[in-house]
Amino acid sequence: MEIPEDLIVLGIEGTAHTAGVGIIQGKEILANQKNMYKPETGGIHPRESADHMTKWLPIVIKKALEEAKISLKEIDAIAFSRGPGLGPCLRTTATAARTLALMANKPLIGVNHCVAHIELGRLLTGAENPITVYVSGGNTQITHYNQQRYRILGETLDVPIGNALDTIAREMGLPHPGGPHIEKLALKGTEFIKLPYAVKGMSLSYSGLITAATKLYKKGISKENIAFSVQEVAFGMLAEVSERALSCTESKELMFTGGVAANQRLKQMLKQVAEEQDATFYAIPKKLAGDNGVMIAVTGALHYVANDTLPIEKSYVIPRWRTDRVPILWRA
């Protein structure tokens, strides 16, 4: 199914740190506004992040409507990130979405955040049925569509890759989010130090890598060499799994998304994997690879065309909503 040209959907993202609102008309992006919660110290505090949503969602919604130059009345449906994510953030976002749906008297749609990354990726890149490598602070998944589900071929067994990079960076005294700092430091690394490489079937584990990298830092090894070695090992694991996924499914498309997709070294490795498997490599533009409201609007539109809307009284949030539990009714 295709998104009709005149369908206007507003999507609200609020699973973790990003209060994001996107508005689309057909396949065209009319607005993309966001405000990110940045903890002063340490990682995300769920309640603080939820307070941030309470404060910022109304402002971001207003800004998005202004950017799109439309009024609430003109919107055909309101979509929101129903899960997976942090409970307090999800509940705040759902409340905002329900309020808008009731105000506009338009249907409400609950969207799975991980499915949304995939659907926006397909729309932007034109990939049809790719192996998707979705890497972020909260998720690490390798998926492939089959019989109305995005099947999870492989995933992290413990810590997501972005979270692992952030934790290692924090241990080395770097600010949050640490991923970009690790990338910068890694460019200056000159010596590779062996670290735990843990691939199990098509799944991965990063907890041993965190412990080992932290120990190296305490032993006085330079941040540059740790960052370099961490990247080579952590990304090498993802490359191996992606290669296996392409080979097992015989898919000829590899798509790369999530906040960690901003990393050039990882991009280079996955691109090489795709080339070696005769697959086309698709990367989502950096601006839309991280969390945003547009992906919720796009996926909301797909639910809408499949007649899959959500009654207000059933619109509870699902903090642990797995990608493969969502019926993908819009794909044959």
Ligand code: ATP
């Ligand atoms: P999700 O809710 O999908 O799990 P998220 O809340 O982690 O996403 P994103 O914006 O998708 O939010 O991703 C943020 C993550 O991306 C952080 O862990 C951050 O360190 C990481 N990241 C951002 N830029 C880079 C980079 N250049 N290299 C490595 N990691 C990066």
Ligand code: FE2
């Ligand atoms: Fe995300």
